[in-house]
Amino acid sequence: MQHVSGLERARAALEQGGRIPAAAVTPLVAESWQRCRDLGLDPSGIPRDVVIPFGDVRHRRDANAVLRSLALAEMQLLHTQIAGSNFMIALADADGVVLDTISDAHFAESSVGRSIIPGSMWGESERGTNALGLVARERQPVAVYGREHYFNCHGHLSCMAAPILDTNGEVLGLLDASCSNEARQQHTHALVRMAAAQIENGLIFREKPGNFIFAFHPRAEYLDTLSAGLLAVSGDGTVVLVNRPGMALLAGLPAAHGVHFDRLFEAGFGAAMDGLLGGGIIRVRDRAGSGVFMVCRQIGEGMAMRSKTRAAPSLPTLISHPEEPDFVCEDRLLKRAMAELTEAAALRMPVHIFGETGTGKELMARHLHKVSRRKGEFVALNCGAVPEPLFIAEIFGHERGAYTNARDDGAPGLARAADGGTLFLDEVADIPLASQTALLRFLDSMEVRAVGGQKVHKVDVQIVSATNRNLHDMVKDRAFRADLLYRLNAITIKLPVLSERSDFPLVVQHLMKRLAPQTAITDAAIARLARRAWPGNIRELNAALQRALIRRQTDYLDEDSFDESDEDAVIDCCMSCLDNTLSRRRCSEIRTTYRQTGNNASETARLLRLSRTTVHKHIR
Known part of the structure; x- marks a missing residue:
């Protein structure tokens, strides 16, 4: 005090x-x-x-x-x-x-x-x-x-x-x-x-790639620490430089540029090199009588002799954690959503997640499964990727020979696979109308009967659905059943678009840690990225960081690492999506991906996890 x-x-x-x-x-x-x-x-x-x-x-x-x-x-x-x-x-x-x-x-x-x-x-x-x-x-x-x-x-x-x-x-x-x-x-x-x-x-x-560099210290275990002296010498043993710890260790000796190694250490340069170039640690005395351990950390470029040396710094390699479930959630709206998710999981309420493509709907669904502490599996289904005639069989399973091309041994279905766990219905807006009735009946009873079968199985499943389309508008257009909507959205979580998130810098830093954890990204670079629109949201940001990492000439990313031409890019979309911001951004991502895949609709559908019908609707 x-x-x-x-x-x-x-x-x-x-x-x-x-x-x-x-x-x-x-x-x-x-x-x-x-x-x-x-x-x-x-x-x-x-x-x-x-x-x-x-x-x-x-x-x-x-x-x-x-x-x-x-x-x-x-x-x-x-x-x-x-x-x-x-x-x-x-x-x-x-x-x-x-x-x-x-x-x-x-x-x-x-x-x-x-x-x-x-x-x-x-x-x-x-x-x-x-x-x-x-x-x-x-x-x-x-x-x-x-x-x-x-x-x-x-x-x-x-x-x-x-x-x-x-x-x-x-x-x-x-x-x-x-x-x-x-x-x-x-x-x-x-x-x-x-x-x-x-x-x-x-x-x-x-600065001294053409010189030998020796590390030395009175204790061998300190040779790899910052307290070790570093001594750079030329091929004939002339001292080129000594670092600050080295100067302290050689106090009282003429440790300066141009002095020969032999004036600092009792062992001659040639004798010391015989031991050092074998890759081992030698013990020598300096001219003041103090014993030190010494090891070679670098052999100069162009030297004929080679040994085990410390590698020069290289660009960090990209690493991938495709199944890593964590994500940034410091945005005020997202924090509120996370709190609601925990309560919903405790009450086993069906949860509907609404957000644009790339905002992290599946990550949020996986988080719900995690906080629910359910012992069963997390099972995901892209509703838009399943052909209409097979949708019921995909969820409820089928018996042997139930329909043409059915598996010979039948299939239990995804609802039974998720028993005790979570069933995630992604792109739920694409569920065929004819199948919505069967899904509603299942949600009310939690009973499953396979196509072609008679036996009924009771299951315990947490239901999570997601879409980037407005289901209330679809109900008005009679494209989605109102009673199914109200059964799915006991609680609705809306994910903000990336450009509106207050925790954007944290999202960038989180992605960088996953892609290249040793690579620095400056605040100026993050500020530049924050000025962009990001119609593809986190998925597009992740791709931009990957491109910058691949193209970089340095072992860091700054504002010059990102292409200026992308910042003010005009959003490309079809005529039917022009008047709706949500649809326009989704359409732009589809059309951009379609061009990047060489106009391959099937590959576009696979990459974006959409049905080919949806892709074709936007690329006409």
Whole structure:
């Protein structure tokens, strides 16, 4: 509590123009406050929001391309390590100009989050005392907590930053994590420092591909940690560079560019190489008499000798989890729907899910099955993909020889397969009128009799139906039975289109974790994607991310990874769908997929899980 009261006394002195009490804040913060005072900044005022033109941002990004590539990978890792803390991770160049951000969606929408964007400047003259500005000046890791910030409006913010140094010890860039959650401050500060050190080591491997790189440390188990020294040497044993931990381990020795390996270690370069190139760990003494373990981590490009070395970073491969049932649900409307689903499952109420193609109707149905804790199977049927004469047999089963081409041993039907579980009727609007009566009778009695059979089976099935068509309009047109509709929609869940979801950034990040979990995607890229219409919803977004991953030339995705020509694309649809937004988007997806499959209606129907009749209706 003494620190808190001391900080408050210091704040009062700052805002009243008095002398700041000694030891109330750290010397680093006190000196920064005084510099801000000297600049005439008002701690109760509003900081200057300075953002350079985006053309200049591009130039700065190009000038720091290698740094940016390595940093974004580390930022992605940081994003997973401190997830849930309402935070933002930022990369800035040596001048304190922000180049990229990766953030928690809630923080990105805050007032501070909206000001930490590519091109924004975070020096003391613009933003007062803050971690980015201090690191750019002091060239050392800095944390600024809460009201240690000069401006009152930043008092709820905690910022932790570290410099990224090049092989000559010059500042290349700055890495910052800012959050409003103070629970993990010390932990986060350590992670930021580690990430900066990892980037520095990565720069050594990127910048010295033609040299041997040795790792060394007094303890063998530390050779793969950030505390290990890295030593880059040429083919004749001349030292090219030593990283910061290496300089500390070789303190008192002439560890500098141009010095020969033999001046640092008692073992001659040739003798050391004999052991190192075998892929093993050797023990040597430095010229100060300290023993260290050493291993070869890289053999220079073009060297005749080869051994087991650390592979150079490569682009992450795409991975797929086609059956993964989780999905993002932070949108307000979806949260309400999820709560209703849980209650509906407990009461065994039939649930109807309404939403456009690609909004996640089946995912929601599978979630209902999961929360119902039913022991039976989840059984799905695309009602539009079953020929009308076979619809009843598909659900209720059939006996041997019940109809032409019937299976010789009969079939139990999907309703019995779902006994004790969930029967999901997708595209329920496509159920033939003649079959709707039989389905209604089943829903009332939960009794199944196979086609051609006499025996009746009682089943316990949770019914979930889904469609992207308005069933009430179909009832008016006598295309759907009213009594069946009221039996199916005891509770109706409406899924919002992707372009209207408030949790769009989380959806993008979730899909990226499934497709390529090690690949970073920047906030600027997500903002660009959010401006598009997405007539195909999540399915279309997933495809766009896959295309960007396949085409990318770097190991991250930014706003330049996505094709501008797609953003303002005109929605293509047939004449009968022009006046209805829902139908227009659905029709556009069908026609687009039809062209992509080389005008193959059957393949289009299979990909979109529609009937060929539906496809033909929209492509005429």
